[in-house]
Amino acid sequence: MTLYKRKNKTMQYDFNRIERDWQKYWAENQTFKASNNSDKPKYYVLDMFPYPSGAGLHVGHPLGYIASDIYARYKRHKGFNVLHPQGYDSFGLPAEQYAIQTGQHPAITTETNIKTYRRQLDQIGFSFDWSREVRTSNPEYYKWTQWIFIQLFESYYCNNDNKAKDITELVSIFSSEGNANVNVACDDDIEVFTAEAWNSFSTEEQQAILLKYRLTYLAETEVNWCPVLGTVLANDEIVNGVSERGGHPVVRKKMTQWSMRISAYAERLLQGLEAVDWTDSLKETQRNWIGKSVGATVSFNVTQSESEESHKIEVFTTRPDTIFGVSFMTLAPEHELVSILTTADQKEAVEAYIEKTAKRSERDRMADVKTISGVFTGAYAEHPFTKEPVQIWIGDYVLASYGTGAVMAVPCGDQRDYDFAKHFNIEIPNIFEGVDISEEAFTGKDNVKIANSDFLNGMNYKKASKLAIYELEKLGQGEGKTNYRLRDAVFSRQRYWGEPFPVYYVNGMPQMIDAQHLPIQLPEVEKYLPTEEGEPPLGRADVWAWDTKNNKVVSNDLCHSEQSEESHNGIYPLELNTMPGWAGSSWYFFRYMEEAANRGDVFASEDALKYWENVDLYIGGAEHATGHLLYSRFWVKLLKDRGFVNVEEPFKKLINQGMILGTSAFVKRIAWSLSGESDFDQTKLPYVCLSEDISEKIINKDAVAIVEIKNKLQKIIDDLGIGNLRVNNFSNDLDGLDFMPVHVKVQYVNASDELNIEGLKNDGEFGDDYANAIFIGNKGEIVEEGKGVFKVGREVEKMSKSKYNVVNPDNIVADYGADSLRLYEMFLGPLEQYKPWNTAGITGVHNFLKKLWKLYVDDNGLKINDAEPTKDNLKTLHKTIKKVQEDIENFSFNTSVSTFMIAVNELGAQKCTSKDVLEPLLVLISPYAPHIAEELYSKLGNSTSISTAAFPEFEASHLVESSKNYPISFNGKMRFTLELPMDLSKDEIEKAVMAHEKTIAQLEGRTPKKVIVVPGKIVNIVG
RNA sequence: GCUGAAGUGGUGGAAUUGGUAGACACGUUGGACUUAAAAUCCAAUGUCCAUUAGGACGUACGGGUUCAAGUCCCGUCUUCAGUACCA
Incomplete structure (x- = not known):
């Protein structure tokens, strides 16, 4: 007996023991530690690193990690030196929110959450090289995030050479020849100056100008500011003019913030997509985001009255060939010239219109594309070629944030212009040869010739565009231009739990702290909220000033920014904003390349960067398509330009894993509808839940079931003995009135959708709600302990705590093992x-x-x-x-x-x-x-x-077949199969098939018209 | 509206260049073992008719190409994702 038992135990598949042992073995032997020195070819497999949230992992999270782990392990078997690291994107909002609520330092919350994550990840048996772990919130890590920020500050983008260069090169150009001939990325409002002028500027003036050229710069940005929440909100966090969270008022507010000049890289970000192995849909998303359009700028002179100074309206168009079709212009209501141009007659109407549109959020305006609205300003511009007057209108279909905020309207060639012209009875000249525009605009550009257009007559789109641009340039009223939708990225956040900037301010001008003094560590604050004055949380820090003499962070008391130059004593205030979440994640893949021991003086050594190059396979969610995946490409290009890395693109191949959804379970709970007199508190009536099939029957108005259930309910009421209450009839429209679906925990549901009623009744989370509940089974019977079957309804939804459909991998690993979990996640589907x-x-x-x-x-x-x-x-x-x-x-x-x-x-x-x-x-x-x-x-x-x-070698010889079981089809329909030797010729196969008795039976004496024989595949008899 | 992806049994999904549609699982039904349950094993399982051979239909819908279509072409519908008055 003992012997039998022991034997059995050791010989069974004891997955818990096996998995524990091997995970220990891998950790102790550092089995998956990658080496930076190897004769093997390298392969770098990376997962998008997680934000360690307090909720821990659910079964959806490891999906991508399992896939990448399989690939990493496969590549090892195939003889590659594999780098497969993991870390944490550990700065972020939830820890800060938790800190605001509880006062617990985000670092502590983060540490706790990371521990949970690590435990959960470890038990799944990933082959991560944990020795290279990174955490974006560690000072040794964000030191280098700050360092990259400084590199951006010290760089400008040269359009001639198409790369970023050291800003000192630009300074020397300015001091020798001014800025008239530089072709670099910069703000639009830059004045031309000579070398003499530059050299005569004060240091501060020079700094202010340089800021307009740097790849990271300070700019006044309009933001959605929510005073109650004390924070800036993204556009989609605002609904109907109030914050989505809490419904607090939101105002537009100008703030000085750091921006990233990503627009300088628009073309390279677009071109780079050609070189990477990503899905078409992802590339397309990035292309749309970059939004390249080729066309021309045209400037229209505003027709002057004597008192006015001269004004020009700049527009961008992709169709310079249609310039003779212009019959009016439209400005965005926010356009800066609107107030200047509007005539006295039209002033009232224009102001009323502006006020009306200002009330609508940009989102509302975009959502409502049907209503045509606008007002004539009373002013006219002069057509650059015909010199005819062109009416200037304002309309909210023109967006201030795209192009120049003004359009030249060509109603015959653009549907929006067409609708606007029709609505306001503006002339619609037709410039397309032989095209009918009486019903709608002609928006195509191929196979049509331009007409009624002076020197463009008879030309096609391509030729006419080229000539129009040439003529505009000759007039000095336009030029060919490529426009990008991609905006510069705001880089400041009014938060605590993010990287501090290595920046202090002297007389309002930002100064970089020398890289050797990094990291600038996050200061301690008492509360994690903005200050009463609306400053970011770092405004609460007492020790947050920079001592330029001793190069350290010192108490604010020593900093007298208000006082004169002499008395500031070399101590200046530090930047109060922190960096956004995408800062740390834009370069972490390089940090992994360096072994932890060698990370002191460099973000990764030259050798390591050269050896690992870039990520061969990157797996993560599709939600980062336009955020992380664009910003990190941008930073990599900058680092390459400045000579710090060797690659142009960070991720060679990228796969988006799909989401794993939850299968929610529902019971149908009766909503009591009673009539009659009683003192009884109806909210105290017991829950009555219907099994799925019976509730379906009631929904389908099955008369027998309805009567049966109604009687059952009446009996329940009668048994309670609470007076003379009658159960009302089920209403005719059963949409949730008589019973409503209520989520129950999926853990109480088995494979056959049967509910574990005891489990639900005893679940403390629901208190007494279900303790006394009555469950009516499929046959109308009351289901009790071990008696009867109660089925739940099921529906697929996103996994979420509130839907009680979250499945924790811990339970799966405990019950079935990590190997089962890994296999099952893969087995689920593509x-x-x-x-x-x-x-x-x-x-x-x-x-x-x-x-x-x-x-x-x-x-x-x-x-x-x-x-x-x-x-x-x-x-x-x-x-x-x-x-x-x-x-x-x-x-x-x-x-x-x-x-x-x-x-x-x-x-x-x-x-x-x-x-x-x-x-x-x-x-x-x-x-x-x-x-x-x-x-x-x-x-x-x-x-x-x-x-x-080593991965086993495939030998084709073992698969060579001597015979094939041919499917024999008649007119394409398979009737029977026939085993024939592989080496038969076409004719021999045909002969064998035709002689077969089943063939003869199928043909019933007919002679086939044709016999198709594909050796090794199929035989098809036609006729 | 535009762009991209997709639509196959009760369920998740297979079918790599057009060549036996439904692999592999889940679930369901029946059986074996057991006092019983669980576990395990065996069998059946697209729908419909015939229940013995067999036959008809069948990959969202309507057409087409082909000896042969889930797969290719044209049109329609639906779902999901992204994006949006982009001039």
């Missing part, structure tokens, strides 16, 4: 697809692992021997090698899990015990289910980790 999680299905892969185990081990121990593999054994093995290798390389992980199942089923049926087959099989499976693979591999007598084993 990596990139959205798919629902249903814990019930995990038994499939779990049973597979048990079968796999039994292939190697029975009650008597290991059953593997050195027997010569049979032909079938080898065929199964090599079929599997081929398929799994192809699948991994195509990131089709779900199908390789099926392939493993087939292989194990076949080898089981073949009663295979041959080590020559079963050992390579383990290597195939090990990227997916590494723990069981390691365990069985060591049982086979290996003393090293299976991760060092």
Whole structure:
């Protein structure tokens, strides 16, 4: 008895023990530590690092990590030196919010959350090289984020050479020839100056000018400021003019903030997409975001009355060829010239219109595209060629934030201009030869000739555009121009939990702290809220001034910014804003390249950067398409230009994993509707829940079911003995009136959608809500302990705590093991697809692992021997090698899990015990289910980790078939199959098939018109 | 509106260049083992008709190309994602 028991125990698939042991082994032996010195080719597999939130991981989070881990492990088997690191994007809002609520320092919250994450990640058995971990909130890390910020500040973008350069080069150009001939990225409001003028400017004047050229610069930006929340809100955090959170008023406010001149890189960011292996949809998203449009700027002179000074209206157009079709102009209501141009007659109407549009948020304006509105300003501009007067209107279909905030309206060629002209009865000249524009504008540009356009007549779009631009340039009233939608990125946040800027201010001008004094560490504050004056939280710090003599952060008391130059004593106030979340994540992939021990003096050494280059495979969510993935490309290009890294693009191949959705469970709860007199508090009536099928019947107005349930409900009321109450009839429209679906925890639902009523009743979270609840089963019976079946309704929704459909991987690992979790996440479906999680299905892969185990081990121990593999054994093995290798390389992980199942089923049926087959099989499976693979591999007598084993070589010879089971089709319909030797010729196959009795039966005496024979594939008989 | 992706059994999903549609699982049903349950194993399982052979229909819908279409072409519908008065 004892013997039997012990034997059984050791020989069973004890996944908890196996996984614990091997995770320990990997950690102790640093099995997955990458080396920066290796003869092997390198391969860098990276996951988008997580923000460690307080909620921990749910089963959706590890999906991408499992996929990348499989790939990393596969690449190791294939002989690559693999870098597969992990870390934390640990600055961010939730920890700060928590700090505001509780006073707990965000660093503590973050540390706690990271511990949870690490524990959860470790138990899944990832092959991460944790020795290279990074945390963006660590001072040793953000030191280098600050350092990169300084590099941006010290750089300008040269359009001639198409790269960023040291700002000192620009200074020397200014001092020798002024700025008249420089072709660089800069603000639009720059005055031309000579070398003499430059040299005569004060230092401060020079600094102010340089700020307009630097790749990071201070600018007045209009922001959505919410005074109550004390914070700046993004456009989509505002609904109907108030904050989405809390409904507080929001005002537009100008603030001086740091911006990143990403627009300088617009063209390179666009071009760079050609070189990377990303999905088309992702590339397209970035292209749209960059929004390149080629056209021309045209300036229209405003027709002057004597008293006015001269004004010009600049417009951008993609259709300079249609310039003779201009019949009016439209300015955005916010356009700076509106108040100047408007005539006295029109003043009242214009102001009323501006006031009206100002009330509508930009979002509302964009959403409402149907209403046509606008006002004539009374002013006219002069057409550059015809010199005819052109009416100037304002209209809110023109956006101040795009182009110049003004358009030349060509109603015959643009639908919005057309609608506007029709609505206000403005002339619509037709400049397209032979095109009818009586109903709508002609918006195409191909296959049409320009007419009624003076020197452009008879030309096509291309020629006419070119000539129009040439003529405009000759007049000095326009030039060819490429416009980008991409805006410079605001880089300041009024938050505490982010990187402080290495910046102090002298007389309002920003100064960089010398890189050798970094990091500038976050100061301590008492509260994490903005100050009463509306300054960011760092405004509360007492020790937050920069001592330029001793190069350290000192108490604010020493800083007398108000006083004269002499008495400031070299101590100046520090920047109060912090950097946004994307700062730290824009370069972290380089930090991993350096081993932790060597990270002191560099963000990564030259050798490390040269060796690892960039990320070969990057896996993460699609929500970063225009944020992280654009900003990090921008920073990498800057670092390359300035000679710090060698690559133009950070991520060669990128895959977006799809989201795993929850399968929510519902009970249908009766909403009591009673009539009659009673003192009874109706809110105290018991919950009555209907099983899914019976509620369906009621919804479908099944008369029998309705009567039955109504009687049941009446009985429940009668049994309560609370007076003479009658249950009302079910209402006719059953939309949630008589019973409502209520979420219940998915953990109480089994694979057959049956509810564990006892579990729900005893769940403390719901108090007494369900303790006395009555459950009515499918047959109308009251379901009680162990009696009857109660089914829930199911629906696929995003995983969320409030929907009670979150599944924690901890429970899955405890119940089925990490290998089961890994396999199941992959088995669910294609990596990139959205798919629902249903814990019930995990038994499939779990049973597979048990079968796999039994292939190697029975009650008597290991059953593997050195027997010569049979032909079938080898065929199964090599079929599997081929398929799994192809699948991994195509990131089709779900199908390789099926392939493993087939292989194990076949080898089981073949009663295979041959080590020559079963050992390579383990290597195939090990990227997916590494723990069981390691365990069985060591049982086979290996003393090293299976991760060092070579991937089995596929040999096609084992798959050569001597015969083929041909499907025989008649008119395309498969009727029967016929086993024929592979080496038959076409004619021989045809002969064999035609002679077959089933063929004769099918033909019923007819003579086939045609017989298609594809050797090795199919036979089709027509006729 | 535009751009991109997709639509296959009760469910998740296979089907790599057009060549046996529904692999592999889940679920369901039946059976074996057991006092019983669980676990395990075996069998069936697209729909409909015939229940024995077999037949008809079937990959969102309507057409087309082809000996042969889930796959290619044209049109329509639906869902999801991104984006939006972009001049």
